[in-house]
Amino acid sequence: MNYLHDRLCSLICLGFYSIFQGDVEKDARKSAFFYDEAATFLNECDKINPEHPLLWVSKGVLIMARNKMLRERHVYESARAHFLFVLERYLDFTPALIGQAEALALNAINFGFSDKGKAQSCYILGKIYHCQANFDDAYAYYFQTTRFDADFVAAHFGLAQLYFQKKDFTSAISALELCLDLCPNQPASLKLISFLYTSNLKDRKKAIKAMKSLLSMDPNDLDTMLQLASLVEQSIAEDAVALYEKSVSILNSSIAPIPIEVLNNFAVLIMEKDPQKALSLLQEAKGSPSLEASDLRIASIEYSIARALEMLGKFQEAIEIYKALIASNSSKQLLSHVRLGLIAMELSDKASSDYFKDAIGLKEACKEAWAGLALLHLRSKAVTLARKTFERILSKIDKHDLFSLLSLGNIHLIIAKHEKRNSQNTWEASLGRAIEFFQKCLMLDSNNYFAVNGLAIAISMKGPTFLAGCKDAFLAIRQEEPGFIDAWINLAHIYVEEQHFAAAQGIYEHCWKKLSTEKIEFQAAGRPLGDREKIISDLMLYIAKSFYLTGKAVKDGTAFLKSIEWLQTINPSTQDEKLILSFNEAIARQEYSACVLQKDINSQSFADVKCALDNLDKAALMLEHLCISIGEKHSASPATSSLQVDTKIARQRIKYCHSLKASAQKQYEQHLDKERQRKESEEQYAKAMAEAELKREEERRLFGEAKKKEEQQIEELRRATRERLAECQAKWKIESQNEEICIKKKKSKKRLRVSLSDEEDSQHEAQSDHEDQTGHQEETNQMDIRGQAHRIGNVSSENPVESNEDDEQSHTKDMSMHTQHGRDAHNSLSEMEQDYKATDAKHDDNPAIGNDLEMSMQ
DSSP states (O other), X not given: OHHHHHHHHHHHHHHHHHHHHHHHOOSHHHHHXXXXXXXXXXXHHHHHOTTOHHHHHHHHHHHHHHHHHHOOHHHHHHHHHHHHHHHHHOTTOHHHHHHHHHHHHHHHHHHOOOHHHHHHHHHHHHHHHHHTXXXXXXXXXXXXXXXXXXTOHHHHHHHHHHHHHTTOHHHHHHHHHHHHHHOTTOHHHHHHHHHHHHTSGGXXXXXXXXXXXXXXXXXXXXXXXXXXXHHHTTTOHHHHHHHHHHHHHHHHHSSSOOOHHHHHHHHHHHTTTOHHHHHHHHHHHHTOTTOOTTOTHHHHHHHHHHHHHHHTTXXXXXXXXXXXXHHTTOTTHHHHHHHHHHHHHHTTOTTHHHHHHHHHHHOTTOHHHHHHHHHHHHHTTOHHHHHHHHHHIXXXXXTTOHHHHHHHHHHHHHHHHHHTTTOHHHHHHHHHHHHHHHHHHHHHOTTOHHHHHHHHHHHHTTOGGGHHHHHHHHHHHHHHOTTBXXXXXXXXXXXXXXXXXXXXXXXXXHHHHHHHTSOOOOBOTTOOTTOHHHHHHHHHHHHHHHHHHHHHHHTOHHHHHHHHHHXXXXXXXXXXXXXXXXXXXXXXXXXXXXXXXXXXXXXXXXXXXXXXXXXXXXXXXXXXXXXXXXXXXXXXXXXETTTTEEHHHHHHHHHHHHHHHHHHHHHHHHHHHHHHHHHHHHHHHHHHHHHHHHXXXXXXXXXXXXXXXXXXXXXXXXXXXXXXXXXXXXXXXXXXXXXXXXXXXXXXXXXXHHHSOHHHHHHHHHHHHHHHHHHHHHXXXXXXXXXXXXXXXXXXXXXXXXXXXXXXXXXXXXHHHHHHHHHHHHHHHHHHHHXXXXXXXXXXXXXXXXXXXHHHHO
C-alpha cells in the first residue's frame, strides 16, 4: 500500500508540474502538449485510487488551465464539479477550497457583465496567488481589479504589499496614500504606511500622525504605542514619557514580561525630572530573568543606573559603577571615563583632567572628553584655552558637533560683553562670530532652543531697536520649553531694558522660587553639573537690580530698601563677589538716602530722615572698607578689572555720602524741632482732653443724682395714687352691695303690701319709707352727690301716703341715679388712673411735668 501511495503522490506531482509548464509556455501547441502529458499522469492515478482528493483537485486545475485558451463556461462548471466532489468528502480540504474559489472567480471574470463583480473576482484571484507566493500573477490580478474598479481599497492595499515585498517603497507609499484617501481609518494601511514613513527622516511627522490615528482607534495598541514612543523620544520627550508609562502599565497588567529596552528607554527619558523612579525602572530591567550574564545590554543598564545615581547626588555609588565598567572593558568604558571626569570637576577634584586624558588615550577622537577639558578651562576662566579646545573638536573630530558650536557662540558672547567698553572693533567681531555659530546650530537643528536663545541674546546686544524681535524669540522658547531657565531670565532682561520692572521682577522671582524651593533642575547649555547655586545667586542679584532701577525711575525709597534686602540674602562664594556685593549695597543705601532727602520736608517723616542718616553712615563705612580691601589686594593699581570696581568711583561716592549727610543733618534738626512741637501740641491737647473728660464726668454725676431723686419722687406719687385707687374701689364695692340690698327690700315690701290691709299697708309703708330715706341719706353723705339724694329724701318725707305706683317709680328712679353715680365715680377713678399714666409717661421725657403733677396733687 505504501508503494502505491508513493506512486500516486509522484504522479500527482508530475501532473502539477506539467500543468505549471503549460501555464508558463507561451506557445499554444507546447502548452497543449504539457496539458496532455498532465492528463496522462492523472489517468494513471485513476487506476491506483480514483477517489483520492488531490487527484480530483489536480483534474480541476487541469481543466481550468486548458480553459484559459478556450474560455467556455461548461469547462469551468466541470472543474468546479471536481472540487465539489472533494469538498463533499473533505470539508476543510484547503486545495479544493482554493480551487473552487479560483474556478468561480475565473468564470465570473470571463462571463460576467458587471465591472464591480469582475473586480471582486480579480481581487479573489490576486489574493489566492498572493497567498501562494505567486507574486507576479497576484500583481496582475490586483492591477486588473483597479482597472475594473478604481476605488477598490483592498486591491490597492494588495499592490502596496507587493511593492513593499519588492522594496519599492515609493510605489508602496503612493498605493497606501491612495488607500487612505479612499478609506482614511483603515488600520492595516495606517500601520504599513507609518512604518514606511519612519524609514525616511523627512516623513517623520507623517509617521507620527499615522500612529496617532491608529491609537485614536485603538488606545491599547501596544506595538503602535511603543513605535510612536521610540519615534518621538528625541523631539517630544513628554509624549514619549506618557506613551512609555502607559505601555508599562499595560504590560504590568498582563502576564507578558516588560521588554528591557522599554524599561531602559523610559528610565532615560524621565531621569532628569524623576531620577528616583528612573533608578527603580533600571533596577527592574537589571533583574529581568531574560537578561543573561553575558548579555551586552547589561553594560548599558549599569551605565544608566550610574547616571541616575549621579542625578540623585550619590556620587560615590556612581563612581564605583563607572570604575567597574572601566575594569570590565565594557562598551561604556570610554563614556565612564568622561563621567568620572565630570564628577571630579563637580567635586572640585584636580583629578578631573586625568580622567578626560584617559578617555582621550583610549580614543583620540572622543569629543566628549575634549568637551570636558574645555569646560574645565571655562571653570578656571581660561576662556582662550576653552575656545581653542572647542575649535579643535570642530576642525578634527566633528564639524557639526552642536555642543561645540553652542559653546563657541557663548564664549564669543562673553568676549563681546567684556570688550564692549575697551574696543569697538573687537566687540563687533566677537558678536558677529557668536551670531555665526548660533546660526550654524540652527541650520543643523532648527528646533534647538539653546541656539535660538543665544542668537536672541547676541542680536539684543546690538541695540534697543532689536529688543522686540528678541523678546518674541524668548517667548517662543519659553512656550516650547518651559524648563529652559535661560529663556526666562533673558526675557526678564528684555523687560528691564524696556523699563517694565514689575514684569521683570515677577519672572526673576518665579525662577528663583522654582530653583530654591521646588528644587527643579533647569537645563543650561554649556554649564557644569552643579550650577544651581550660581544661578540662584545671579537671580537674587537680578531681582535686587530690578528694584534698584525701579527706585531710580519712580523715586521710591521702598524699592531701594527691597533691593538692599535682596543683596543681603546673597551668599557670596568668593571674596571678590563679597566685595562687589558690598559695593552694590553701599550704592543702594546711598541712593535710598538721596531719594528720601530730595523730597519736600512736609512729605518726609522723621523716621525716614533718621533711616536715611543711618544708611549714609553704613554706606560710607562699606565704601571705605572696600577701598581698603582693594588697596591691600592690588596695591600696585587702584583699579581692578577682575572686580569691575574702580576705587576712584568708590571715593567719589564717599564724598557724596558726606555731602548728603550734611544736608540730612539739617533736615534731621528741622524734623527734631517739628517733632518737639508736635509732642508739645499733643501734650496740650491731651491735657485739654483730660480736663474736658473730668468736667463731663462731674456733669454726668450731678445729672445722675438729680435723676435718682426724681425717680424717688415719682415712685412716691405712684404709691399714693395706688392707695387712693384702692380706697375708691372699696367704696364702690360697698355701694354696689347696698344697692343690691335695697332692691331686695323693695321686692319683699311689694309682696307684703298685697297681703296686708290698706291701713297696715299704709303704716308699714310709711315706716319703711322713713327707714329707707334715713339709710339712703347716710349713704349719700359719703359721696359728692349729697344734694341730689337729700332732695329725693325730702320729697319722700312730705308725701308718705302716695300710691304704690308713685312710690315704686320714686324708688326705682332713686336706685338708678344711685347706680349711675356709682358708675360715674368708677369712671372718674379710671380716668384719673389713665391721666396719671399719661402724665407719668410725659414726666419720663420732661422731669418738670412730674413736679407740676406733684404740686397739683398736693
